[in-house]
Amino acid sequence: MTSLGLYIHIPFCRSRCDYCGFYSIGRKPTDRYIDALTKEMDLKSPDFEDRLCDTVYLGGGTPSSLSEAQLTRLMKTLSQHFRISNTAEITMEMNPCDMSESYLKNAMRAGVNRISIGVQEKHDHLLSAIGRRHTAKEAETAVKRAYRMGFHNLSLDLMYELPGQTVKDFEASLRWAVHLPVNHMSIYSLILEDGTRMAQLAERGRLARPSEEESWAMYQAMCRILPAYGFERYEISSFARKGYRSRHNQKYWELSDYLGLGPAACSRIGHTRTENTPGVRLYEKELLTGHPPQQEVETLSDTDEMEEYCFLHLRMKEGIPLDGFRKRYGEGITHWYGDAVKMLKEKKLLKEEAGHLFLTYHGAALGNFVFEQFLLD
Template sequence: MTESEKLGLYIHIPFCRSRCAYCGFYSIEQVPSQKFIDALIREIQRKSKFFSHRSCDTVYFGGGTPSVLTVTQLNQIMSVLKSYFDILSDAEVTMEMNPCDMNYDYAAGVKALGINRVSIGVQSKENMLLKQIGRQHSAFDAKKAIKNAVKAGFTNISIDLMCELPGQTVEDFQNTLYWAVHLPITHMSVYSLIIEEGTRFHYLDQKGILARPTEGESWHMYQDMCKILPHYGMERYEISSFARKGYKSKHNTKYWVLDDYLGLGPAACSRIGRERRENLPGVKLYEKALLSDEAIPEKIEKLSEKEEMEEFCFLGLRQTVGISKGAFKKRYGKDIHVVYERVIKKLIQENFLKETDTHIYLTYQGMAHGNYAFEQFLLSV
């Protein structure tokens, strides 16, 4: 079985103890009930029969906040996943965690169940900023959570950081980067704040009272990220992702190379071939459908070759390695220059793109203006 034939599993746990001011993902402020666990188990059992011929090399628990699950609840889910899917012995099994949940006993408990990678929502070293964005932990809590993960035996630890936050200075972000690179971690995702509709930050922004960094400050933060992290061994491999050697996220890479993944849980998304499916949000609707043996409310989108080709290119360009010309030809039966000759020449002339015998990739300048470069790969109707 080739890498592209292996399946990724994504399990959405849409519960949070409190809602962050910036978060646009579907979640509700409560802890998961046994009714939800039973419904999720039913979905796993129902959908697994369509993938009995495929092995799973990644499993990812996202949210929401998966660490609101008790060890007992996680054990129920993991046991059923292992019974109904062929999960490889060396599969990457990731769980997103809130530092507030990560005492040693909890970390050791989830490690014993087969979770071998944790992704911790640290966001910043500055306690004032953490409070402003609605996080419940402090920098001390985050550092202690990472220490507990190491003590529990985790050797693959990722953290999330944020920049361009309201009230965040260039110095704040620099301090957070220098602090983070000295933590015992193997991976880092750094996200710029995006104002999502329906969030508290969106409301404040609409009112004109959200004090965001200037364009110059944002550019300074971006440059600091690009210089400081590689200097300390965190190599950039995707626009927002940095890793020590051998620790790239295998699951996230599936998204960027258009490999198949199956989403389970309310609001979870799947991609199988050229078909995208999304379970509609709503925990009660989800529970009712599954526990009554009804169809899960979902949205289905079938991509045309043109639409998938566009996606293949701009997701490929998110990676520092860029678009594989061989993979493009294998997938679409034609040379990438046949489709994108004018675009490639234009972006190379603008110093946004470079080309080798095997790949086309963004330059440093191109990475900084990624959205502009991606838009050039949209094919006219």
């Protein structure tokens, strides 16, 4: 039976983080929103009757803004519509402020077996500078509580290149995080997304970001400290202890099929990529009056697909499996990318070993430059 990943978007946040460019709105989810999600499942699930869902991901926004009753109902409705494997990885993103004992107990009962926690930093002045509503102590308590209650597949997010953050601050965050009971970390540098408060501050020259040298030192600290504590860098931004890679995210990087539900949710089935239009109100209105959600549909050409295959695989430690590439596209990689691969190998940004082409240490630091070389136009 072919597998499928399920993504459910919960685009609600109690407050807006100053750096966030994701679509979300500032209120709690309503039962009406769960009604609309249920309708989308009614419409779409018949096409996936023959699929086994081996990963489920509740992302946001802030999925833990769902009430306990809403979460229970959502998980039950999902399992009534889709065939979910007994061994599925079921991840829920949570804000540390929401992780009370009662909330965690309910999430576990509902089937959640992996939690991704937005921790970001260990220094409160930096957390408040980026608009996070929790303290480091609250995050630490939440992580330990979840572990104590039986969630042994925990991931946390950290950020670097934050305004006012020093190399020492970031190193201290890393050293603090590796001693928390987590098996996975996603580490992101701050990207100034258009329209965010941070981007506006930067435009006005009022954002003191680390220098290039400091950013490079932070990057090196991440690559040095995390592996020393058993976290393998298996993807450009992702580190995991053995056996704890994110199975759901791997579906994105390996171009496997996934179905996204909710406004702004993306799906990829075969060569077709779909994105529901954002807008909770419109989404609810369409679905609750019996219409499918408005969406943009893109059918990927073979060329688009191949480009995406290359740069998504290059994000991962194992890189591009050269035999797999040949089988999928009929010719070896040098047929399409001979000059680019030669140049990137000469610059020591790519390496070939045991039938795989992958980023070197420096290649991973210059990922965007490498990926651009795989655009065919």
